[in-house]
Amino acid sequence: MHINGRITALTASLVLAGSLGTAAGAAQAAALKDASGIGLAVGSGKAHGYVLKDNDLAAKANKSSLWDKTPSGYVFHSCDYTVPNGSNVNSVTGVITLPNGKTENAKKCDYPRITDDQTAPPTGGPSSQQQATPNSLPAVTPANALAESAKTGKPPAASASGWFQWFGNNNSGNRPFTYWYSKIATPAAPSVTSSGLSNFTWGGLGSHDNTTLLQPIVGWGPISVGKPLNTQDAGSGNHLWMAPYYFWSGNAVATTAFTINYQDPIEVDVEATSCNSVGGSCTYRLDSTDDTTGQTLGMTVNTGATFTTVYGGVYEKWNINGCDETFGNGHIAFRQQVIDSFVSSSNMYAPTNPEYGWFTVDQECGMLIENYLSGTGGDIIWTP
Numbered sequence: 001m002h003i004n005g006r007i008t009a010l011t012a013s014l015v016l017a018g019s020l021g022t023a024a025g026a027a028q029a030a031a032l033k034d035a036s037g038i039g040l041a042v043g044s045g046k047a048h049g050y051v052l053k054d055n056d057l058a059a060k061a062n063k064s065s066l067w068d069k070t071p072s073g074y075v076f077h078s079c080d081y082t083v084p085n086g087s088n089v090n091s092v093t094g095v096i097t098l099p100n101g102k103t104e105n106a107k108k109c110d111y112p113r114i115t116d117d118q119t120a121p122p123t124g125g126p127s128s129q130q131q132a133t134p135n136s137l138p139a140v141t142p143a144n145a146l147a148e149s150a151k152t153g154k155p156p157a158a159s160a161s162g163w164f165q166w167f168g169n170n171n172s173g174n175r176p177f178t179y180w181y182s183k184i185a186t187p188a189a190p191s192v193t194s195s196g197l198s199n200f201t202w203g204g205l206g207s208h209d210n211t212t213l214l215q216p217i218v219g220w221g222p223i224s225v226g227k228p229l230n231t232q233d234a235g236s237g238n239h240l241w242m243a244p245y246y247f248w249s250g251n252a253v254a255t256t257a258f259t260i261n262y263q264d265p266i267e268v269d270v271e272a273t274s275c276n277s278v279g280g281s282c283t284y285r286l287d288s289t290d291d292t293t294g295q296t297l298g299m300t301v302n303t304g305a306t307f308t309t310v311y312g313g314v315y316e317k318w319n320i321n322g323c324d325e326t327f328g329n330g331h332i333a334f335r336q337q338v339i340d341s342f343v344s345s346s347n348m349y350a351p352t353n354p355e356y357g358w359f360t361v362d363q364e365c366g367m368l369i370e371n372y373l374s375g376t377g378g379d380i381i382w383t384p
Helices: 003-033 055-061 142-152
Strands: 051-053 067-070 073-076 081-085 085-088 095-099 103-105 113-117 162-170 177-185 196-206 213-222 239-248 250-257 265-275 281-292 297-302 307-318 331-341 357-360 368-370 378-381
Touching: 055 067, 055 073, 055 113, 067 250, 073 213, 085 250, 162 368, 162 378, 177 196, 177 307, 196 265, 196 331, 213 265, 213 281, 213 307, 239 265, 239 281, 239 297, 250 297, 307 378
Parallel strands: 051 113, 081 250, 085 297
Antiparallel strands: 067 073, 073 113, 085 095, 095 103, 162 307, 162 357, 177 265, 177 331, 196 213, 196 307, 213 239, 239 250, 265 281, 281 297, 331 378, 368 378
């Protein structure tokens, strides 16, 4: 009886160990299956075209430490990089080369860049959006935000993340853009701030499907620090800053940011230095220069994308809780823009400056865009 009892106990312990092992294995398998932390399978980046517009996943990514907040959506932390000024990013070979010669592998990300309905234009570019006119823009203010939200089913005014409004053009002639230049007057810091608040304004070039962006940023507020490659951090925070960004295949790369001041003229440009015979697979140079201090930040990018969308000016916000948390002066000015496009290998910089369209993503704070039709700049104006 004593021996049988020992055998019974041993059997029970083995069964228990087996069940615990199974449970642990299942938990480990589940953890591996959801390494993204938000329910995305490893390798899902390609399946989603490397950009996934999903409000629920964006909300989860916003709360997850595994996902970095960037000026163009949420990027998985291992696919987000911060590089020193003067680095080269080759997204064709997946290699980042630092000024000191050191390299880092940066292959296509296992996960897509996550956006929501207000973080990016629809796939297909500006031509698929309805152009707004002044008469169609209600002056939504914080006072009537909740009522407007209940009526439209959209987030309350000035209480969301994503794009406000923008102006730009999707080149209907299908000639790739090879050069974009603008001066941006640095807007003022918000008069009221809250945790996680960020404001961004930018322009630049994008692929037709919005998966690849060449994007010099002027911002206020913290952004996630990508994997630091021989640099300390992204230099963002509760102050005004500038930094060039490059997005591709679920990845993001930014230079170390530089602090700037209200009304500093910031010169930004994106220039192709070489392209294939049809204007694709170019090498681009991204630069941001503060005319007041003379500080320049830049990087070169080897890309397999073709850029047929030009963003003349975009205003984007993150975790905003009221119009008083927007840029404090209520005005972003883009001036002296120059845009060239590819005609042939012997004519890479044909003057273009297409007529811009005005696009409303999230109408708030009485926001309007003026002086944009000429394709040489524009003004985003609102009431903070």
